[in-house]
Amino acid sequence: MKQLIKIVFAVSALLASASVIAGGNIDAGKEKSTACAACHGANGVSASPMFPTIAGQHADYMVVALQAYKTGERKNPIMQGTAAALSDEDIENLAAYYASQEGLRTLKR
Numbered sequence: 001m002k003q004l005i006k007i008v009f010a011v012s013a014l015l016a017s018a019s020v021i022a023g024g025n026i027d028a029g030k031e032k033s034t035a036c037a038a039c040h041g042a043n044g045v046s047a048s049p050m051f052p053t054i055a056g057q058h059a060d061y062m063v064v065a066l067q068a069y070k071t072g073e074r075k076n077p078i079m080q081g082t083a084a085a086l087s088d089e090d091i092e093n094l095a096a097y098y099a100s101q102e103g104l105r106t107l108k109r
């Protein structure tokens, strides 16, 4: 049991220090996110009700959402065009970056 607790602590320390979330690279995602900032705001906190805040969104959810726009399963002319230009790797990286940002729940308004 003690051994198990040690392993759990070691793994969580590793996860907390790594700049990788769900397989994506946060730094690469940040670079790519300049294309998203015009609508979704700097760091993914939108200044307009027309565009959703994507900061702090769960990485897995964002991967599913972006893939769905890309395939046309989720229909939105703006996001379909945007997602079509993203590779699977770009999507993983963007999801990791936005997941690492503070979302609305943690923002003080």
Ligand code: HEC
Binding pocket: 032, 033, 035, 036, 037, 038, 039, 040, 050, 051, 052, 054, 062, 065, 066, 075, 076, 078, 079, 082, 094
């Ligand atoms: C020209 C404006 C615009 C740009 C640029 C843009 N988006 Fe969007 N995005 C939107 C709009 C509008 C929606 C809402 C679409 C809908 O209703 O499905 C949206 C929705 C999303 C969603 C779904 C949010 C949710 O809660 O389900 C994600 C994820 C997303 N965008 C990510 C991105 C990423 C990543 C980029 C950059 C690669 C990007 N967007 C660039 C306008 C934009």
